[in-house]
Amino acid sequence: MRAYLAGPDVFLPNAGEVGQHKAAVCRRYGFTGHFPLDGALKLDHLGSYDRGLAIYRANLEAMTACDLVFLNLTPFRGPSADAGTVFELGWLIAAGKPVFAYSSESRPYAARVMPDAYAIERHDMHDNLMLHAAVVEQGWEIVSVPEPSGKEPLAAMSAFHQAVELAAERLHRPDLS
Template identity: 35%
Template structure:
């Protein structure tokens, strides 16, 4: 039986998102997977207002995840220093169902380095007197040498999956790390 893969990621928001999603779907087929249908955000949805449309899209995406046996999530930082929150939800939804989960990022830097870049204008991210890495505002910064929050790296690893980091910074449309998953 062909494994069904749910392709999670923020590509739906990109200008050439549909084209990129179709490339990923084709690569999944080349590697022996059957991708679920297109993300609900790209399908016609009948709803009277924006809120109802959002709820309907959420429901349709959860149905697609229920049908899948594996998830590959694009965890490249999106609109900030961490992965897209919707993608993280989808990865967690699949992991909670004890399905195989994999992730990739086109940003090879560890989370702590991205946090340091984020805070650079207001001051350094550095250890406090007890050796705890802190941002200029006093918040603790995770320093596990992981690609993102420890729950993402750890959750994928605990389920036997892989979190693949690009070898060098890569553009959104570079699918090398995706294909490694």
């Protein structure tokens, strides 16, 4: 089974290394992991705008080809998940792909948002209710495991390992779900 590895991990300075590690974890559990930076996408000849379009198209192609997704919902550049990852979540749910989500942040969304003049969702959910519900309505949970001290929280490796293990149990042994 081909697994798309979505998340803000692509912005890490060692993104390629993180992607290779996550793909190796996938292999141990019978999945073929595809990290968005894996492809042989040639961008050097393109301007910045066209590079963005090419990356978008390549990611859509990879998501179309996948059987399931491991989605990193660790907050990025604010209290909520990465905007591109959120788009991918919606697209993958609409395409009927199984979504297995994880995060290194264990506090609920309302605990991460600074109070201001606007209402705050207080539904005891990991992130915005539309993101959380999209995952939970599939019969899945968002695996939240804080990273040990000294480990990169954005990569969310501890939670990723648990999510892949749980997905393998569920998909390879459906009688356990």
